[in-house]
Amino acid sequence: MISVLLAFIGALIVMAILSIGRFAFGRREAFVARKFIRWFIGYFIFNFIVCFLIVYGTEPALTGPFGGWQWLLWPLVLSSIGNLFSFVRPALGTLGDISAASQGGRSSGNRVSLPVNASRGAIAAGIFGLAVAVFIGIVVAGLIVVFTTWFDSNAKALAAIPHVIVEKPGTPLIPTDPNNIVLVSSSVASFKGQQVLGSNGQNLGSSYNLDPNSYTLQSINHHLYYVAPLSYNNIFINLSNSFTPGFVVVDAENPQALPALHTGGNDTIAYLPGALLNQDLIRHVYLSGYTYGRLVDPTLELDDSFHPYWTISLMQPTRGYTGNVLSEVLIVDAHTGDIKDYKPQNVPTWVDRVMPSETVSTYLSWWGQYHAAPWFNPSGAGQQSPASDPQLLYNNVDQPVWLVPMTSSSSNDQSSTGVFLFDTHKNEARFYPDAAGLGIGSNVQNTFQSTRANILRYNVDSFQLYEICGQPTWVAIYSSGSIYQDVGMLAARNLNGGNVQFETTLSSALADYKQWLAQNNISNDCGATPGTGTQQTVTGKVSRISAVQQGGNTIYYIQIEGQHVIFTANLSLSAKLPLVQPGDTVTGTYLANQGGQTVNLKTFNDLTINLGPAPTLTPSPGIGASPTPVPSP
Numbered sequence: 001m002i003s004v005l006l007a008f009i010g011a012l013i014v015m016a017i018l019s020i021g022r023f024a025f026g027r028r029e030a031f032v033a034r035k036f037i038r039w040f041i042g043y044f045i046f047n048f049i050v051c052f053l054i055v056y057g058t059e060p061a062l063t064g065p066f067g068g069w070q071w072l073l074w075p076l077v078l079s080s081i082g083n084l085f086s087f088v089r090p091a092l093g094t095l096g097d098i099s100a101a102s103q104g105g106r107s108s109g110n111r112v113s114l115p116v117n118a119s120r121g122a123i124a125a126g127i128f129g130l131a132v133a134v135f136i137g138i139v140v141a142g143l144i145v146v147f148t149t150w151f152d153s154n155a156k157a158l159a160a161i162p163h164v165i166v167e168k169p170g171t172p173l174i175p176t177d178p179n180n181i182v183l184v185s186s187s188v189a190s191f192k193g194q195q196v197l198g199s200n201g202q203n204l205g206s207s208y209n210l211d212p213n214s215y216t217l218q219s220i221n222h223h224l225y226y227v228a229p230l231s232y233n234n235i236f237i238n239l240s241n242s243f244t245p246g247f248v249v250v251d252a253e254n255p256q257a258l259p260a261l262h263t264g265g266n267d268t269i270a271y272l273p274g275a276l277l278n279q280d281l282i283r284h285v286y287l288s289g290y291t292y293g294r295l296v297d298p299t300l301e302l303d304d305s306f307h308p309y310w311t312i313s314l315m316q317p318t319r320g321y322t323g324n325v326l327s328e329v330l331i332v333d334a335h336t337g338d339i340k341d342y343k344p345q346n347v348p349t350w351v352d353r354v355m356p357s358e359t360v361s362t363y364l365s366w367w368g369q370y371h372a373a374p375w376f377n378p379s380g381a382g383q384q385s386p387a388s389d390p391q392l393l394y395n396n397v398d399q400p401v402w403l404v405p406m407t408s409s410s411s412n413d414q415s416s417t418g419v420f421l422f423d424t425h426k427n428e429a430r431f432y433p434d435a436a437g438l439g440i441g442s443n444v445q446n447t448f449q450s451t452r453a454n455i456l457r458y459n460v461d462s463f464q465l466y467e468i469c470g471q472p473t474w475v476a477i478y479s480s481g482s483i484y485q486d487v488g489m490l491a492a493r494n495l496n497g498g499n500v501q502f503e504t505t506l507s508s509a510l511a512d513y514k515q516w517l518a519q520n521n522i523s524n525d526c527g528a529t530p531g532t533g534t535q536q537t538v539t540g541k542v543s544r545i546s547a548v549q550q551g552g553n554t555i556y557y558i559q560i561e562g563q564h565v566i567f568t569a570n571l572s573l574s575a576k577l578p579l580v581q582p583g584d585t586v587t588g589t590y591l592a593n594q595g596g597q598t599v600n601l602k603t604f605n606d607l608t609i610n611l612g613p614a615p616t617l618t619p620s621p622g623i624g625a626s627p628t629p630v631p632s633p
Contacts, residue, residue, distance in 0.1 A: 002287055007052035013069070014047045014076050014129075015040060018083065021128025022121045039122065043079055050075040059286040061294040064317040065144050066136075073137045080129030083122040141321075148320030155366075155375035161323055162363035163428045164371075173419060173432055173467035178510055180397045181475055182224060182252050183487060185462040186215045189226035189250040189259075191482035196248060196259040197230075204230065204263075207237045208244055214300070217252055218352045221304050222397050224252040229269050229300050229308070229334075235276060242279070243270040243335075247300065247308055255484035262306065269308060269334045273298045281310055285330060288339055290314060293327050297356035300334065304350050308334040313356050314341075324362075326427060329354045344426055352400050353424035357390040360402045360422045364429070368406060380409035384417050387440045391464055393421070400424050403465055405440045406431075414443045419465070419472070438465070438472050439495035447495045448476040448488050453502035458485045465492060469514060469523045478502075489513040491522065511568070514600055515555055518570045535602070538563060539587040545580050557598075560586065569601045576606040584608040 019040070054060065054071055062068035148154055184192075190212040197205045208230040215226040229247045232238040246267035251257035271281040278284055282295050293314035301311055310332040315324035329342045331351070347354055368384035369377075377383060390402035402422035407413050419435035422428075439447065448460045458478035466473050472492035478485045489501040489509045501512035517523040540560040548555050556577050558567045567588065571577055580586065585608050588601040 002289060002291065003052060003055045006055045006291075007048050010051035010055070010069070010072050010075065011044050011047035013072055014051075014079055015044050017076060017132055018043065018079060018125040018129050021132075022125040025124035025128055036121075043082070046082070047075045047079055050078060056283070059282060059291075059295070062291045063293055064321055065141070070136070070141070073133045076129050077133045080126040080133065083126030083129065144320045149322060150375070152375040154319070155370040157319065158323060158366040159370035161318065161325065161427075162367055162422075164367055164431055165428070166431045166433065169434060171432060171434060172470060173435060173472060174395045174401075174421065175470070176395045176466040176468055176473075177397070178468065178506070180224060180253070180394045181466060181506060182217065182394070182464065183255050183477060183506055184226065184250065184252045184484065185477045185479065186217075186226065187212070187461055187482050188255065188477070188479055188484050189215045189252065190228075192250050192259045193226075193228055193248040196261050199261055200263060202245075202263075204245060207233055207241075209233055210248060215250070216299055216301065217392050218301055219394065219397050219400065220249075220302050220306065220350075224394060224397060225302075226250040226252050227300055227302055227308075229272060230263075231272060232275065238276045238279065243268040244272065247302075249302070249306070266307060266335050271310065271332065271334060271337055281332065282312070284337060285312060285332060285339060290330060290339070290341075292316075294324065295330070297358070299353070301351060303348075310334050311351055311354060313354055313359075315356075315359070324359060326355060326359075347425060349398075351425075353392065353402075355402065355422065355424050355427065357392075357402060360390045360404065360429075361386055363427075364404055364406070364420055364422070369409075383409035385409055386420075387416060390422065392424070393464065393466070395467065405435075405438065405465065407440060414439065414441055416440050435472055438492040439474075443495055444474050444476075444490070444492075447490060447497055448474070448478075448500060450497040451488065451500035451502055452497065453500065454478065454486075454488075456480070456485075460488075463488075468510075469517055471517065471523055473513070476500075491517070494520075494522075511555075511598070515568075515570045519572045521572070534592050535589055536592045537587065537589050538567070539607075540585070542580060542582050542584045542586055544582060547578070556580070558586070558601075565597055565599045567599050567601050569604045573601060573604040574606070576609050576611075577604065579609060580606050 022036075022039075051072070054074060058071070060068055060071040149158065190210065193210050193215070197208075197210060209232075210228050211231055214231070215228045217224065217226055219225075227247055227249055230244040232241070232244065246261070246263035246269065248259055248261050250259040271279055271284050273281045275281070278287065281298050285295055293316045295312050296315055297311075297313045299311045301309055303309065312330040312332065313326055314328040314330060316327045317323050318325055326344050329344055329347050329351070331340050331342065331348070332338070342348075344354055364386050368386065373380075373382035384406045385408075387405040387407040390404050392400055393403040394400050402420075402424060404420040404422065405416040406418050406420060407416055415436075416438040417436050418431050418433045419438070421430050421432070444463055445460055448454075448463060449457075458480050461477045461479040461482075463474050463476040466475055468475075468489070474490045474492050476488040476490070478488060486502060486504050487506050487509050488503075489512070490499055499516065501509050501516055503509035503512060538560060540562055542558060543561050544559040546557050548557060554571045556569045556571070558569060558580070560567060567590070569577060569588070584606050586604065586606050588604040590599050590601050
């Protein structure tokens with residue numbers, strides 16, 4: 001077992017340091033082989049036990065300065081203190097003899113000496129061990145931090161760790177496919193998952209639970225789901241079971257879909273983060289030989305056949321103790337424990353992410369602080385910082401990214417300086433400066449909450465930024481008691497409660513939002529699937545027409561003879577719309593491949609209604625004026 005080997009090596013290193021101190025600085029003490037061997041064996045066993053507990057309990061990464069062996073300072077300090085106490089114990093005993101002699105009235109003049117010489121070697125070993133620990137743990141470690149992270153050159157090196165591509169002016173965010181918008185928040189998913197826990201009649205809730213923080217958003221077979229593993233309720237359940245029954249899957253796109261409980265067979269999970277002893281996932285991987293990096297971000301992901309795997313990122317520091325970069329990706333079969341390691345570029349396509357969100361936050365913090373500003377910058381001028389934790393964004397169901405709005409270093413700033421889309425599979429981020437000026441943070445939350453349409457005061461459970469109709473758009477999920485209620489859409493540059501399009505379904509909110517954009521002359525070029533729409537023209541007779549109020553907008557639904565879809569038009573397209581009658585000949589343009597039963601018109605005209613030039617009005621004579629008399633011939 002690798003923990004035994006590391007503990008053995010660690011104990012030998014500690015004993016070598018103590019032995020050097022004993023022989024180099026305890027020369028006045030006569031060498032007694034039997035005494036030295038007893039001392040060496042005793043402290044070696046002590047250090048072996050301490051080292052084993054550290055290795056087994058904390059899984060130290062053997063990477064970075066000192067090859068990661070700085071954890072040996074702890075057993076070294078404890079052993080050094082123990083050696084110093086080897087002098088104190090006999091000294092206290094001798095003082096006791098002196099006291100007893102004085103109380104007994106003995107005054108024969110015999111002196112009792114403190115056994116200083118008898119413990120000189122142990123004292124020397126203890127002092128030397130503490131000196132080494134202080135020198136390495138404070139002096140050397142401090143210098144490493146200073147020379148790898150302090151001063152402008154080091155700050156610029158940290159800022160350069162993420163590969164940042166700044167997009168050219170005019171480059172919009174990646175368009176969002178409306179079919180991939182998440183309508184279920186993690187809290188709603190947790191509520192739905194808890195409801196299904198007892199659905200198989202086995203009373204699983206008495207032994208296992210679903211941690212609300214364990215739900216992971218992911219794409220499975222081109223559809224978005226939340227997945228969470230069943231965890232042990234307590235250590236007694238853990239000790240009596242070698243696996244948990246399985247996991248729960250919650251649809252992330254359809255709030256009405258029923259969650260699914262997967263248990264038994266190959267769905268059982270043998271290794272979990274935080275489980276006891278060798279059932280702990282990280283310990284299992286560490287003891288399998290992956291000791292040369294920091295094992296972070298264990299994530300439960302399902303392949304396209306719904307088989308459970310854990311993905312773990314193996315990180316290695318590049319600048320002293322910091323500057324972690326992704327070295328390998330470990331994929332652990334949650335059922336069998338089999339481990340396969342991949343280079344980041346070779347990870348299977350069904351794996352959604354391997355770049356940890358915490359690493360992304362750290363990278364962008366360095367970039368924002370130092371790429372355009374000096375290391376020592378008390379004014380904060382030129383600095384940026386992430387406005388929120390990274391959000392997993394699926395603009396395309398199979399190409400997720402980490403989305404991070406940036407803001408200035410001022411705590412009073414409530415707008416973005418740009419938006420990052422960070423690749424989830426590699427160290428590459430694209431910065432969109434044209435996304436500056438977007439409302440962010442609590443301002444977005446308050447705007448969604450304040451809309452008058454939210455008369456029942458539902459909670460804004462979550463909101464996420466998308467690119468819809470060429471506009472950065474916040475999409476919010478409203479809930480009550482962790483139960484989905486409504487969805488809201490809001491242009492990110494127009495934060496106003498009256499601008500929130502509030503509906504019970506995404507399709508209705510999306511239709512309202514498109515009409516709002518057109519009515520406010522913000523965008524009239526939306527509705528097609530991104531990258532596939534081509535402009536088409538339709539001409540024909542109207543068979544039916546009706547006006548409907550949607551979110552404060554008047555929308556006309558038009559059926560044209562010979563067409564198999566219903567066309568919609570906003571009043572802002574033409575003043576003729578209120579006058580259109582069945583039988584009129586109309587024409588309009590639209591983007592093809594919009595999908596569904598309704599198609600949004602970009603332009604509209606009623607050819608039956610001919611409007612000529614405005615008439616020229618002849619002024620009438622003033623009131624009371626007499627006509628000019630016509631002279632008689």
